[in-house]
Amino acid sequence: MADDAKVVVEEIKNCPACKKVLKRARRYYRNGGYFCNNVCFRVVQEKQLKEKAAASAEAAATENKG
Numbered sequence: 442m443a444d445d446a447k448v449v450v451e452e453i454k455n456c457p458a459c460k461k462v463l464k465r466a467r468r469y470y471r472n473g474g475y476f477c478n479n480v481c482f483r484v485v486q487e488k489q490l491k492e493k494a495a496a497s498a499e500a501a502a503t504e505n506k507g
């Protein structure tokens with residue numbers, strides 16, 4: 442019976458902003474991702490917003506040409 446029990450092992454993940462190893466007690470979960478803290482979350486969020494704005498500006502520029 443003891444052999445049938447599954448052992449849950451948590452993956453070691455790194456923060457997408459600063460690449461630090463995330464410890465279980467100090468995780469910050471937002472929008473489907475784990476971060477070190479709120480500052481790292483905001484850094485990644487701002488980066489994504491800039492990329493989205495650049496992509497939409499590029500799409501608008503190519504749309505106006507054609």
